[in-house]
Amino acid sequence: AQSVTQLGSHVSVSEGALVLLRCNYSSSVPPYLFWYVQYPNQGLQLLLKYTSAATLVKGINGFEAEFKKSETSFHLTKPSAHMSDAAEYFCAVSDLAGSQGNLIFGKGTKLSVKP
Amino acid sequence: EAGVVQSPRYKIIEKKQPVAFWCNPISGHNTLYWYLQNLGQGPELLIRYENEEAVDDSQLPKDRFSAERLKGVDSTLKIQPAELGDSAVYLCASSAGGKNNEQFFGPGTRLTVL
Numbered sequence: 001a002q003s004v005t006q007l008g009s010h011v012s013v014s015e016g017a018l019v020l021l022r023c024n025y026s027s028s029v030p031p032y033l034f035w036y037v038q039y040p041n042q043g044l045q046l047l048l049k050y051t052s053a054a055t056l057v058k059g060i061n062g063f064e065a066e067f068k069k070s071e072t073s074f075h076l077t078k079p080s081a082h083m084s085d086a087a088e089y090f091c092a093v094s095d096l097a098g099s100q101g102n103l104i105f106g107k108g109t110k111l112s113v114k115p
Numbered sequence: 116e117a118g119v120v121q122s123p124r125y126k127i128i129e130k131k132q133p134v135a136f137w138c139n140p141i142s143g144h145n146t147l148y149w150y151l152q153n154l155g156q157g158p159e160l161l162i163r164y165e166n167e168e169a170v171d172d173s174q175l176p177k178d179r180f181s182a183e184r185l186k187g188v189d190s191t192l193k194i195q196p197a198e199l200g201d202s203a204v205y206l207c208a209s210s211a212g213g214k215n216n217e218q219f220f221g222p223g224t225r226l227t228v229l
Contacts, residue, residue, distance in 0.1 A: 009155070036220075043119070043206060043220035044158070090157050102148075102171060103218060105157030 002093045006106035019078040023091035032094035033074045119221035127227045133195035136224045140209030150206040
């Protein structure tokens with residue numbers, strides 16, 4: 001069975017600093033991996049996805065993530081945080097790679113950005 | 116293009132009352148999902164539809180929860196009777212299908228059971 005672990009329920013950075021949100025996955029098959037962002041009182045929005053192509057995936061709003069099979073990780077990074085990045089971020093794995101699998105989400109990491 | 120539409124956005128009811136949530140997916144999306152999101156947690160799948168067929172309802176508490184997608188477009192999720200522990204956000208998502216499984220989420224319905 002697939003699972004996702006997000007290390008750190010709350011991360012705080014200063015504006016302009018590096019953002020690093022950690023995600024480790026467990027999967028018995030090659031995974032499809034996703035990062036979603038959720039702003040207050042809104043639904044989830046896809047930031048980026050890994051679908052077995054390039055291991056470094058670039059997403060919207062300057063975010064990127066690198067798939068590292070040896071570390072079973074898919075950490076999300078952004079070189080310079082903006083105030084508008086403050087939100088909750090969810091890592092997810094699809095339980096049936098290559099099919100219309102269900103998404104299994106981590107518990108989320110709330111990102112705060114200090115001025 | 117309109118996104119996934121959900122209504123109501125907020126609902127407050129007393130325990131033991133029934134409640135229903137409505138979802139209209141993105142036009143042309145055959146796959147529809149209902150998720151439950153508890154406070155401080157990630158979404159958890161309740162049910163997945165392919166057109167009008169519920170292909171995965173293994174996580175739906177069938178004693179009190181029901182769902183339908185009669186014409187393969189809109190969907191309704193119902194709880195009867197509601198319990199205090201049902202207070203959460205109910206998210207609907209839709210997908211066009213295919214290998215990438217990109218799901219588009221609605222804003223959710225925040226349910227408070229008193």
